[in-house]
Amino acid sequence: MLFRIAWFIFVLVAFGPAFAQESQPIRVGVLRFGTVAWEIDTLRHEGLDRKHGIALVPVELASNEAAKVALQAGAVDMIVTDWPWVARQRSEGASFSFIPYSKAVGVLMISQDSGIKSLADLKGLRIGVAGGPLDKSWLLLRAYAQKEFDIDPVETMEPVFGAPPLLNEELERGRIDAVLTYWHYAARLEAEGARPLLTVEDMIHRLGMGGDVPMLGYAFRDDWAQHEQAALQGFVAASREAKMLLASSGEAWTRLAPQIGTDDPAVLASLRAGFRAGIPEHWGDAQRKACADLYAILASIGGERLVGKARVLDPKTFWPFVSY
Structure with a gap:
């Protein structure tokens, strides 16, 4: 990662003017x-950054944690993460803000021939969970199960935490009964015959949250955004154009196939459908209010380990000058 950052600095020095x-x-x-790499690649390939007066420079990082470290260190201007992380940073004195990227987070998948019909049928069974015990999709699943069925999956099921590719393989081999995984891994499973039982978006709606609640978004420092307001607005416009292109163009996905790692038409079609379903349609006061309500639920389940000492969502978590 240090080599990439050094190379990036060299490029800026050499071509800065x-x-x-x-x-x-x-x-x-x-x-x-x-x-995110698919969106950024499409955006740059189509020249949407230049159209809006910016030049996107992707900095490849090894993991989500590495991305957070890079943002905190000032090695990048933006990363994609979830707004509860941004809220926690603000509660600890760091001034980061958030604009939406996607409302697609996770999906609870079961095998094609499974007899499971609802979450209650998973009592006593093994459920794979991408990430760890504080994964937001897992916490929302727990909140939904407690509200709808008066059960806590921690106590009534056998959670198996792990990496998404490994969990996909475990489901295919019948070693787990269901898997709660990131949407693009769920899309690959669905293309191979697995079935969605419940989406995180379903859980959010059934918990009483109305409208779009995008969990993932671009995070950045407030001081950077204040200094680069025109560039940030240009980025928002370019990002939304790239999303519309990926939602409507099969050719865009065919071009991305080598980067995605498959040219299987069924998988590409499933990924395209999942990406399109995750595009936030609206972002304004109603959606911010829904996020605040959802934060209270996450705080009640995840506790201080998830949200720190802030039990109420700081409204400044969301950059105030972006709405649509």
Whole structure:
């Protein structure tokens, strides 16, 4: 990672004047196999950054934790993460803000021939969970199960925490009975015959949250955004154009196939459908209010380990100058 950062600094020094004359550079931390890389690649390929007066510079990072460290260290200007993390940073004195990227987070998948019909049928069974015990999708599943069925999956099921590719394989081999995983891994499972039982979006709605509640978004420092307001607005416009293109164009997904790691039409179609379903349609006061309500639920389940000492969501978690 240090080598990549050093190389990036060299590029800025060597070509800084050209950037300054033509467009404002924005360093975006991406994971090689993450969905953000698909959006950023499409955006740059179509020249949408130049159209809006910016020059996106992707900085490849090894993991979500590495991305957070890079943002905190100032090695990148933006990363994609969830707004509860941004809220916790603010509660600890760091001034980060959030704008939406996607409302697609997780899906609870079961095998094609499974007899499971509802969450209650998973009592006593093994459920794979991508991430750890504080994964937001897992906490929301617990909250939903407690409200709807008066059960806590921690006590009534056997959770198996692990990496998404491993859990996909475990489900395919019948070693677990269901898997709660990130949407793009769920899309691959569905293309191979598995079935969705419940989405995180379903859980959020059934917990009483109305409208879009995007969990994932671009996080950045407040001081950077205040200094680069025009560049940030240009990025928002370019990002939304890239999303519309990925939602409507099969050719865009065919071009991305080598990066995604498959040219299987069924998998690409499933990924495209999942990406399209995750595009936030609206972002305003109603959605911010829903996030605050959801934060209270997450805080009650995850406790201080998740949210720190802040039991109420800081409204400044969300950058106030972006709405649609």
